[in-house]
Amino acid sequence: MTVDAKVFLDKIQSLLDHLYESQKDVIEETAQLMARCIENDGVVHVFGSGHSVGLAIDISLREGSLVPVHIIENADAVILGEFTLEEFTDKVNKFERRQGVAQYFYNLYDIRENDIFFVISNSGINGVGIDFAMLAKENGHKVIVITSMEHTLAEASRHPSGKKLYMLGDVVIDNCGPHGDALLPTNGIEKVSSVSSICNNAVAQMAAVRTVEILKEHGYNPPVLTGDEAHDRELKEHYKGRI
Numbered sequence: 519m520t521v522d523a524k525v526f527l528d529k530i531q532s533l534l535d536h537l538y539e540s541q542k543d544v545i546e547e548t549a550q551l552m553a554r555c556i557e558n559d560g561v562v563h564v565f566g567s568g569h570s571v572g573l574a575i576d577i578s579l580r581e582g583s584l585v586p587v588h589i590i591e592n593a594d595a596v597i598l599g600e601f602t603l604e605e606f607t608d609k610v611n612k613f614e615r616r617q618g619v620a621q622y623f624y625n626l627y628d629i630r631e632n633d634i635f636f637v638i639s640n641s642g643i644n645g646v647g648i649d650f651a652m653l654a655k656e657n658g659h660k661v662i663v664i665t666s667m668e669h670t671l672a673e674a675s676r677h678p679s680g681k682k683l684y685m686l687g688d689v690v691i692d693n694c695g696p697h698g699d700a701l702l703p704t705n706g707i708e709k710v711s712s713v714s715s716i717c718n719n720a721v722a723q724m725a726a727v728r729t730v731e732i733l734k735e736h737g738y739n740p741p742v743l744t745g746d747e748a749h750d751r752e753l754k755e756h757y758k759g760r761i
Contacts, residue, residue: 552584582742
């Protein structure tokens with residue numbers, strides 16, 4: 519087949535339509551959890567390795583976004599924590615694969631009782647994401663998982679428990695991406711156009727929009743950045759040290 523921009527546009531539109539129709543109920547559940555969290559002065563923590571962290575970047579700290587969204591970033595182990603840059607970038611003993619990483623970050627941040635967690639992994643088989651979900655649940659937090667069910671069901675878990683990420687979610691959202699993430703076949707052996715970031719960000723924005731709507735329905739003023747300096751500064755001050 520000929521791969522061009524129009525082919526991609528048609529395919530991604532079809533995929534997003536399928537994503538909405540198949541996942542709208544769990545996205546509603548997600549928005550309800552997010553709204554309840556915010557109404558109880560909680561923060562939405564987001565953990566995703568690699569490209570998955572783009573979900574949090576897309577819905578936080580920009581005009582029109584909810585303020586109480588916190589990105590769990592690996593680099594914080596150096597910026598806020600006790601690891602040297604050399605330890606963090608060790609290519610042999612990779613940081614994210616070390617035992618206890620999830621607990622380390624949980625202790626590093628100001629995480630409170632009413633907070634909830636997004637854990638995102640396209641494959642849903644890697645240790646640190648599964649550790650994060652387990653730890654959050656052990657501490658009484660709701661966990662929202664975003665993964666590709668097609669991908670995760672085709673692979674073996676890399677976690678000692680044998681579990682996969684989707685097994686640990688209070689809510690599980692299938693981003694509907696293909697196994698391997700690339701969407702379009704070519705005339706060769708390769709496929710092109712990875713789509714998990716697009717699908718994940720669409721899920722995040724749909725959940726955020728619905729969260730704002732629910733908050734308004736409940737008579738709660740949504741903590742959204744508006745571009746007004748005084749308003750935005752007050753919101754950021756309220757969540758200072760938590761986002």
